Amino acid sequence: MSPFKNLKPKAYTLLAICIACLLVPHFAQAHTLNSNQIIVNENVVRLSDIFDVAGPFSDDKLFQAPPLGRKGVLSIENLEAIAIKYDLDWQNIHNYAKVTITRKARLIDYDAIKNIIADYAFGNQHLSGDANNTRINLTNQFNDITIAANDFAKFEISNFVYRPFNDQFSAKISYTIDDQRKSRQISGVIENMVNVPVLASNFRRDEIIKASDIKYIQLNSRRVAGNVMLNAEDIIGKSARNSIRAMLPLSESLLKYADLVKKNTIITLQFKVGRVELNIKARALTTGADGTIIRVLNLQSGKQIDAIVTGIDQAMTINSTKTNAKIASN
Secondary structure (H helix, E strand, O other): OOOOOOOOHHHHHHHHHHHHHHHOOOOOOEOOEOOOEEEEOOOEEEHHHHEOOOOOOOOOEEEEOOOOOOEEEEEHHHHHHHHHHOOOEOOOOOOOOEEEEEEOEEEEOHHHHHHHHHHHHHHOOOOOOOHHHEEEEEOOOOOOEEEEHHHHHHOEEEEEEEEOOOOEEEEEEEEEEOOEEEEEEEEEEEEEEEEEEEEOOOEOOOOEOOHHHEEEEEEEHHHOOOOEOOOHHHOOOEEEOOOEOOOOOOEHHHEEEOEEEOOOOEEEEEEEEOOEEEEEEEEEOOOEEOOOEEEEEEOOOOOEEEEEEEEOOEEEEOOOHHHHHHHHHO
8 A cells, every 4th residue: 555545635735845856966055155255276176166065966077267376257147057957046145246266276487496396306316415505506597386285295306417516417307287297308517515714804913903804705615715714713813914804715835823012012921930930011023913922121120031922912931930831731
């Protein structure tokens, strides 16, 4: 016996409506637009990108998305046609004139390529040292690459060749656009840079170098001579043997220990033996840097003696206790 036999006509009608609702493969509730500014990652636009829907038809592909980084426009007529096709209960309650769809993209520019090359070179041990001191320049014409935002992980470097004797490299760069692999050949120069201390301004002969006189420049390590001084501590406190131009790498031959005592100047001469300590005035007969032995004239006795320089316009007699200790330690 049919379960529907004893139903009245009105009941039959209501049952038929309910069954029809269950059999319709679309959406019964009211729906809204996600936005009038829609961003998509894929190369197609799906139903759920436009309308707030769920269910088996939400992932249906409606049409091709705009080109990467570009925009497309849906008119209200287009939206109404989509709503009718999927039996969506939608009304333009916001009075939108149109819906703009933007294809999300990622721009790989000149600097991004250089960073990718550097990461690859260090990650695969083609280079060593400080990555912050590595400089990369591309020698061939490079145009920005536009790829899908969700395809960045597929960006790859292959056929990488590095020639350290002339800093040149070549490689193939591969990337994905809409599931299609593309490639481009690139080449350039990778320079391992080194920080080199230089004088910020021109220096005259015998002028003493202070910490504030030093600044750093970056040079290609392959082109830095072996005698170039790389530590500012080895420069500060010394003086120029002759005039030195600013911003040039420095070598030991250009510098000398600063003269703390100049010839013919009046200095303080210290004499100390045991508990006896005397400071007298003397005239320097020679010039000397810290720790060097000079000839001085005792202004009280008129005698010439040897002394060791201990500071600016200061020296100590050779037979003094402190001087002997200093000479022994040297």
